[in-house]
Amino acid sequence: MLTAIAAAFLGGLILNLMPCVFPVISLKALSLIRHHDKPGHARAEGLAFLLGVVLTMIALVAVLLLARAGGASVGWGFQLQSPLVIALLILVMLGSALNLFGLFEVGLAVQRVGGIGGDRGGLIGSALTGALAIVVATPCSAPFMASAVGYALTQPPFISVVIFISLALGFAAPFTLISFFPLLARVLPAPGAWMITLKHGLAFPMLGAVGWLIWVLERQAGSAALAAILVCCLLFSFAAWLYGMAQKRRMMGKGHWGLHIATLVFLLLVVPPLANLKTTATSPNGAEASEAAAAVAWSPQNVDAIKGQGKPILVNFTASWCITCQVNDRSSLSTQAVKTAMAQTSTIYMVADSTKYNPDVEQALSDFGQGGLPLYVVYPADGGKPVVLPQVLTPRIVISALEHAAVSDKKS
Known part of the structure; x- marks a missing residue:
């Protein structure tokens, strides 16, 4: 359990570097720059951000555990399988971008009241930023995090909550700790007109997130x-x-x-x-349906029927809302080198899509001890024990795994 807690905390730290979190994290960075000359205010906002992250994580975990207790096979990022949640996130991200562009202001009436009211409004904003950050972080699965989440989902509720809180603390730790160090003021430039330009510039990552979520929604709901x-x-x-x-x-x-x-x-x-x-x-259009029909459909039954028949099997557990999955697809699985290796080893390639809720996919993730996507599994040609690949792929990793899976059959 201690190993899982440590892995969750470390995974939360790394999660700050994942691309899906950058648009929201940039908002927190802007807030720290704005208040770096007010150490007390910066510390309060850091704690508010931490509180927003932790409370939102607890709420998500509560829903997740209740759903699993009710018999539903759901995992990390389950809320992004709902078209309504995706649509609401689109509008939240769009509203944030319009606010950064100065089209309207949040809490303008509160800002007129004075220092106390403005501080309170800033703290609420920091807490909401933390809440939004942890919600949009769920499509990402950082190193060390997947095994910790997978372990948490197999434990009693109390242990699961402790591990997920450790993940939240790791995620919030960098900005919370930075807000407690006044020495940061010596590094950052003084507030000025340049911050308006920065504020406008940070709107574009938010618009990028809007575009990505719209694409996910179309893939999910048509x-x-x-x-x-x-x-x-x-x-x-x-x-x-x-x-x-x-x-x-x-x-x-x-x-x-x-x-x-x-x-x-x-x-x-x-x-x-x-x-x-x-x-x-x-439903998907005809071109997509025919393309999907031409491929080998993934299901537990199909895997059981094919494995051990002299051909390796590579299963790609993915989803449109999983940023890491999309990066791996482009950088590794779609490369000519990997395609050539698949052909040479007669590998059967299967895609298990979790863009929409799929109980079979969620159960498979649980069986492999993974709490979320991505997951890449190679079944050896001789029917031996399946191998789980790292969550961050390179062509060399995939090719080596396929060659090893094919050679195992020749040795047997």
């Missing part, structure tokens, strides 16, 4: 859901523009009816498409 979310994004942006203009009018003492109008635009025009998002999902 073209009808894609059309629905694009309409929602347009209407949401329009509501944010109205809200920003109303804020300026209110600051000038010209009334605040615009705030109510912007809220009504959001509630009446944006919420209904989101509520019906699940019902607008469609």
